[in-house]
Amino acid sequence: MPANSKHIAILCNQLAGSGRAVLLTERISSELVNRKISFTVHTDDWPDDFEGYADVWIIGGDGTLNYFINKYKELKLPLVIFNGGTGNDFHWFLYGEINFEKQIETVLAVVPRPIDIGKCNDRLFINGVGIGFEGEVARELTGKKKRAGKTSFMITVLKKIFSYQSKTYQITTDGKSFARKKYLIIDINNGSRAGGGFHVAPLASVSDGLFDLVVIEALRPIKRLRWLPVIEKGKHLMLPFVNYSTVKKILIESDDLIKFHLDGEYYSTDNIEIEIISNKFLVRY
Secondary structure, three states: OOHHHOEEEEEEOOOHHHHHHHHHHHHHHHHHHHOOOEEEEEOOOOOOOOOOOOEEEEEEOHHHHHHHHHHOOOOOOOEEEEEOOOOOHHHHHHHOOOOHHHHHHHHOOOOOEEEEEEEEOOEEEOOEEEEEHHHHHHHHHOOOHHHHHHHHHHHHHHHHHHHOOOEEEEEEEOOEEOOOEEEEEEEEEOOOOEOOOEOOOOOOOOOOOOEEEEEEEOOOHHHHHHHHHHHHOOOOOOOOOEEEEEEOEEEEEOOOOEEEEEOOEEEEEOOEEEEEEEEEEEEOO
């Protein structure tokens, strides 16, 4: 399809990235004008449907993506994702370190590919679910991270390393049960990265019909501190207190309230059922 035959819907989350999304939208718009590509920017009110559009370009972070896929669950148009948020983990997973000019050049030339997403209870997610320690960090950050970004995140992580008490969970995956005991982290990953740069699932694929499940056993605070940089670099999968597997379905049960993040946004519930939905959306990357 010739570039100038497209009409693109650009969805900007004005609150994302402390203004980063708005600035990026202006720069992308200018680039499309220079390329003589037709587009419409939507900020305050996103449309109910995308009739007349060829692509939908989303400018925001992982939370913006989560809102989008739950609002437009049946959308069949190709998507493009730009890093307008704070962490931008799923964007990094698809595009790596890339500037917006190069990304525009790339996405205008490639054929869209299907990607998997997940369903957690009644809500869809695109990047991942983090239970336990990560859920507590997300709870603490609610209302803060959009103001302070990764600095606030790292301060909270370091604080919780010493104060968080691991909870007891029963984990069942594709009919296989883990021992009912205390776990520090339970990560269900579609993408490879979370927390604005932690490579929690370095082997993840968005097109294999499987989640990468990373379960970390309860650790004392000094060991948490020691191994945090290893987890950040994605070098942890072979550690003796880490269980790594690929799965399609997961059931998490606990006597305690389960605190978790869904694409970085905090939630809590009694039990969690998660399943993969293969080839749900088309993305240019």
